[in-house]
Amino acid sequence: MNSRPAPFEALSVAPATSGLVLDFDGVLSPIVDDPGASELPNRVAWSLARLGPTMGLLAVISGRPVEFLKERIAIPEIRLLGTYGIEQVHDGDTPRRSRREKVAKQRQRSDQCLA
Incomplete structure (x- = not known):
């Protein structure tokens, strides 16, 4: 038997350690x-x-750019994930690119240098 709570129970019992991405x-x-x-x-x-x-x-989260979300959601506690999570904004910060995208760009530059 699984001792972990069901997702909805986790949200209500321990919201501070739970996450929700919509x-x-x-x-x-x-x-x-x-x-x-x-x-x-x-x-x-x-x-x-x-x-x-x-x-x-x-x-x-949205497939749209994070700027689109920033224009529509002005709630500081909500992390905004644009372009399927590649762009991120939290507490009104300027948009950041995810580490994965930075690594992909660096890999592309490396491949170009080696070609």
Whole structure:
């Protein structure tokens, strides 16, 4: 028998050591005909703002650039993950590229030098 709590139980029993990563389009924001017009509904923003300080990690991920998320989600406790997590913003910081992307760029430069 597994002694680990079910995911939902973990969120409610130990939120400070739990994480939640939510997709923007279709999960937090409804799908709309004009993708540029999508917005975070007020009730969702309110819920995230209340949840954020209690969680070990609360993040919103999207295939869109992180700047798109920054324009729509102004909640400091939420980590924003743009371009499927390649770009990251936390507490309003300037966007950062993930280590994986930096390594990939360095590998590409190395391959070009060796070619």
